Amino acid sequence: MKILLIEFRDITHPEAGGAEVVLQQVFRRIVAAGHQVDYLCNHYPGAAREELRDGLRILRRGRQPYFNFLVPWVYRRELRRHNYDVIVEGIDKVPFNMPWFERRVPVACIVPHLFGTTVFREASKPVAAYVYLLERTIGRAYRHSLFSVLSESTKADLRGRGLPAANIRVIRSGLTQEDYSAPAVKPRGEHPLLLYVGRLKRYKGIELGFDALARLRGKFPRLEYAIAGGGDYLPELQRQVAARGLAEHVSFRGFVSHAEKVALMQRADLLLYTSPKEGWGLSVIEANACGTPVVASDSPGLQESVRDGVTGFLVPHGDATALARRMDQLLSEPALYASFRRAALDWAHSFTWERASAETLALLEEARRRGPAPA
Numbered sequence: 001m002k003i004l005l006i007e008f009r010d011i012t013h014p015e016a017g018g019a020e021v022v023l024q025q026v027f028r029r030i031v032a033a034g035h036q037v038d039y040l041c042n043h044y045p046g047a048a049r050e051e052l053r054d055g056l057r058i059l060r061r062g063r064q065p066y067f068n069f070l071v072p073w074v075y076r077r078e079l080r081r082h083n084y085d086v087i088v089e090g091i092d093k094v095p096f097n098m099p100w101f102e103r104r105v106p107v108a109c110i111v112p113h114l115f116g117t118t119v120f121r122e123a124s125k126p127v128a129a130y131v132y133l134l135e136r137t138i139g140r141a142y143r144h145s146l147f148s149v150l151s152e153s154t155k156a157d158l159r160g161r162g163l164p165a166a167n168i169r170v171i172r173s174g175l176t177q178e179d180y181s182a183p184a185v186k187p188r189g190e191h192p193l194l195l196y197v198g199r200l201k202r203y204k205g206i207e208l209g210f211d212a213l214a215r216l217r218g219k220f221p222r223l224e225y226a227i228a229g230g231g232d233y234l235p236e237l238q239r240q241v242a243a244r245g246l247a248e249h250v251s252f253r254g255f256v257s258h259a260e261k262v263a264l265m266q267r268a269d270l271l272l273y274t275s276p277k278e279g280w281g282l283s284v285i286e287a288n289a290c291g292t293p294v295v296a297s298d299s300p301g302l303q304e305s306v307r308d309g310v311t312g313f314l315v316p317h318g319d320a321t322a323l324a325r326r327m328d329q330l331l332s333e334p335a336l337y338a339s340f341r342r343a344a345l346d347w348a349h350s351f352t353w354e355r356a357s358a359e360t361l362a363l364l365e366e367a368r369r370r371g372p373a374p375a
Contacts, residue, residue, distance in 0.1 A: 001035045001036070001085040001086060001364065001365070001368060002035075002036045002038075002082060002083065002084045002085050003027075003030070003035060003036065003037045003038070003084060003085065003086055003087075003088060003364065004037075004038050004040065004075075004079060004082070004084045004086075004087045004088065005023065005027060005037055005038065005039045005040070005056075005088045005090065006040045006041075006071060006087065006088065006089050006090065006096055006098070007019070007020070007023055007039070007040075007041050007089075007090035007092075008041060008042055008064060008067055008068075008090075008092075008093045009041055009042065009064075010024070010039055010041045010053075010058050010060070011023075011024040011053070012047065012053070012058075013041070013042075013044055013047075014044060014230070014255075015199065015230075015231070017198065017199050018112065018173075018198075018279070018280070018282040018283070019090060019092040019112045019279070021173075021282065022110075022112065022150075022173045022282070022356075023039075023090055023110065024053075024054065024056070025173075025174060025176070025353045025356070025357070026174075026353065026356055026357045026360050027039070027056055027357075028054035028055055028056060029353060029354065029357035030357055030360065030361050030364075031054070031055035031056060032055065033357075033361065035361075036057075037055070037056045037057065038056075038057045038059060038079070038082065038084075039056045039057065039058045039059065040059045040061065040071065040074065040075075040079070041058065041059070041060055041061075041067075042060060042061070042062055042063055042064045042067040043060035043061060043062060043063060044060070044063075044064075047060055048060070049061075059079075061074045062074070068093075068094050068095075068096050068134075071096045071098070072096070072098070072101040075098075075101065075102065076101070080102070084105055085105070085368050086105065086106050086107075086108060086364050086367050086368050087102060087105050087106070087107045087108070088107075088108050088109070088110060088364065089107060089108075089109045089110070090109075090110050090111075090112075091109050091110070091111045091114070091138070092111065092112045092113065092279070093131070094130075094131055094134040094135065095109075095134060095135065095137060095138055095141065095142070097137060097141040099141050099142060099144070099145060099372075099373055100141055102372075103372055103373070103375055104372055105372055106145070106146075106367045106368060106370060106371055106372050106373070107142070107145050107367075107372075107373075108145055108146045108147070108148070108363060108364055108367040109142060109145055109146070109147045109148070110147075110148045110149075110360070111147055111148070111149050111150075111154055111158065111279070112149075112150050112154070112279030112280065113150070113151075113153075113154050113157075113277060113278060113279030113280075113300070113301060114135055114138075114154065114157055114158075115131055115132070115135065115203075115277075116132070116135065116157065116277070117132070118203055118276055118277050119131045119132055119203075120132070121202060121203045121276070122201055122202045122203035135161075136161075138158070138161050138163070139161040139162035139163060140162075142163065143162070143163065143164075143373075144167075144370075144373035144374065145167065145367070145373070146167050146168075146169070146363055146366060146367045146370070147163065147167055147168045147169065148169050148171045148359075148360055148363055149168060149169070149170055149171070149279075150170070150171070150172060150173060150279045150280035150301070151170065151279060151280050151300065151301045151304045151305075152170055152304060153300035153301055153303065153304065154279055154300070154301070155168045155170055157300075169359070169363055171356055171359045171360055171363070172280070172351060172355075172356060173280055173282055173285070173351065173353075173356055174351050174352045174353030174354070174355060174356040174357070175282075175285055175286065175289060175348060175351040175352065175353070176353060177289070177349065177352065179258065179262065180262060180265075180286065180289035180290055180348070181266075181289075181290070182266065182289070182290050182291025182292075182341075182345055183266055183291065186269070186291060186341065188334060188337075190222055191222040191223075191224065192220050192222070192223050192224070192269045192270075192331050193224050193226060193267055193268045193269050193270075194209065194213070194223070194224065194225040194226065194268065194269065194270050194271075194272050194327070195225075195226050195227075195228070195264055195265065195268035195270070195271050195272065195287070195292075196209065196225070196226070196227045196228065196229070196271070196272050196273070197228045197229060197256075197261055197264070197265070197271070197283050197286075197287075198228075198229050198273075198283055199229055199230070199231040200227070200229050200230060200231030200232070200233040200234045200237060201231050201232070201233050202233050202236075203275060203276065203277075204233075204274070204275045205274040205275045205276060205297065205317070205318075206227065206233070206237060206274065207237060207240050208274040208297075208318065208320055208323060209225055209272045209274060209323070210225070210240060210241065210244055210246055210250070211320030211323070211324075212272075212320050212323040212324035212327055213225050213246060213249055213250070213324075214244060214246065215320065215321070215324040216324050216327060216328060216331075217246075217249055219328065220331065223249055224249055224250070224251060225246075225249060225250045225251070225272070226250075226251045226253055226264060226268070227250065227251070227252050227253065228253040228254070228255075228256045228260075228261060228264060229253075229254075229255065229256075230254060230255045234252065237252070238252065261286075262286075262290060265286060265287045265289075265290035265292050266290045266291070266292070268287070268290075268292050269292070269330070269331060269337075270292065270293060270294065270295055270327060270330060270331070271283065271284065271287035271292055271293070271294045271295075271296075271312075272294075272295055272296070272323075272327075273294060273295075273296040273297065273302055273306075274296065274297045274317070274323065275297060275299060275302070276297060276299050276317050276318075277299050277300050277301060278299060278300065278301030278302050278305075279301050280301050280304065280305050281296070281301055281302050281304075281305035281306070282305075284296065284302065284305040284306055284312075285305060285347070285348050285351055286348075287344075288311055288312075288344035288345065288347055288348035289344075289345070289348035289349070291341050291344060291345055292341075292344065293311060293312045293313075293330055293337065293340040293341060293344050294306050294311065294312035294313075294344075295312055295313045295315065295323060295326050295327050295330070296312060296313075296314055296315075297314070297315065297316075297317035297318075298314035298315060298316055298317060299317050302314065307343065307347060310340070310343045310347075311340060311343050311344040311347050312340065312344070313326035313329075313330070
């Protein structure tokens, strides 16, 4: 097949996250299986206009703020002539609504998660309303499209927008197993390390960890909360740390390489993930693969990547007292911690990119067989 993949960012973008990792890992394997993939995304300073990466032809056009408006114009002007068999939209910002602009080619969608009303916690009211209203078009624009989602919660979200359940497949992300390993023994030291890895955005709820940290520092005087990643919420997080007198307990590691991330996950005692909504939670599985349990919000997506009471704990979102209690429990009970650690490793080993790419390819082949939406 000739496939056009459309997403705001590619894996090299400075703000790339889990969604871009999934697309790169899945579609590089689809290319290796003999298919052709063009990857249309926005341009960022210093990037090449076009490049070949892992067999994917990366096409960077326009800038992020207006990229979704540019996509139909770029498609009509230079890409339609390639006669693609299927168009794939990665919808994790706003939809491109390609079924409204291309009636001859089937459109399939890969959706990590949708913002819904949570966007109002992250963006200004005008921007949040813009994203919210564009998401509202999904039920009409894609009513004949096939969807791949990472979790049952995102499937339920799409069904609530009027899309038929028969058109939605839950395809879990994979994990590059050889990139991760766990120390044979994780010493219980006097310097416990909590870890967050990901983008620093308002909606991630990272500051909830500060509330829990403040409750535990009396019992664990050398407790550290390491925050790895970059994003526009960094100055506010730094301000809150200073205002709460937590500077000795919180470290901002900035952007870290993959090897540095793995080393941090291997060293960490717990991964914290306190966002109100996730598509899945790839960092959860990565931490589990390093033998690190997770304490997370009982939120969509995270409810499925964290096996509550087995590989970690889920707590009501926003409840810092419950968060601190579960953290304390795992840090204070070695036998419980060891059992969670073993279960986390078993859980993480069940995820492979080969399975994820095979299931995605089957979805795209089905979309091609079905053909474009009826006029």
